[in-house]
Amino acid sequence: MHAAVVVFPGSNCDRDLAVAFETAGAKVSMVWHKDTKLPDGVDIVGVPGGFSFGDYLRCGAIAANSPICNEVKVHADRGGYAIGICNGFQVLAETGVLPGALLRNAGLKYICKTVGLNVVTSQCVYTEGYSAGGVIDIPIAHHDGNYFADDETIARLQGEDRVAFTYTDNPNGAKSDIAGILSANKRVLGMMPHPERAADPGHGGTDGQALFRALSGILTPA
């Protein structure tokens, strides 16, 4: 597996994500936001958490219009795998690769804590290492994680088994408790919680490991 991790000015989970991919057996290339091409043979693109471009205008909006994001979009459009975590989810929503948007937390506070997630589906490469219906503990750290989409979009996500994770105890007002969603072909995952921060015993939790481990064996170049 060859993973590319995108780095924007203000990204701060890029190296954690790279370590999680490496631990799962991937070769990792870091890609700068001004790059106009992904490295050859990339199987999966990771869009990391952080505060790209200082969260100016809207979280992820400026990053979504950076040169590398055009390439991420092309990669996703031709069926490539991509995972966006936290700010990375905001970026993928802003690009339109994933539907909906992330609003300010309903309680207006930045929230940093470990939360319970229901694994809603195990029918995708990211969650097949979990049991659908199970609960995992993963940290969140965000100010704008309140998932919003119109009712029709939410119904479509639910009907097509594209809700990957929901919160057991909704911390941010997200519609239908949604914490993570999948693209129509289920190859792109966006999630607010940070599995890369629960991928090593030193982190205090390892429930995120299964996500990265599941990726390693089965990815073939798109």
Add this chain to the structure above:
Amino acid sequence: MKARVHVMLKDGVLDPQGEAVRHALGAMGFDGVNGVRQGKVIELDLADGTTEANVNEMCEKLLSNMVIESYTVEMS
């Protein structure tokens, strides 16, 4: 020439910041504030010949997120 862009959350999208401002106004004794919506104003200093259609395109591609926001443009 200049353009002034107003970006607002669409009706039906919860605005927790506007709600917090409404609560604060009530707590300060300002009665009769039934609702507050908070948006943003973006001023653009434009080269001559830039059209309103150009500004609309800027709004749809970057300045507003059409999933949750609407915008209006004033040219001057």
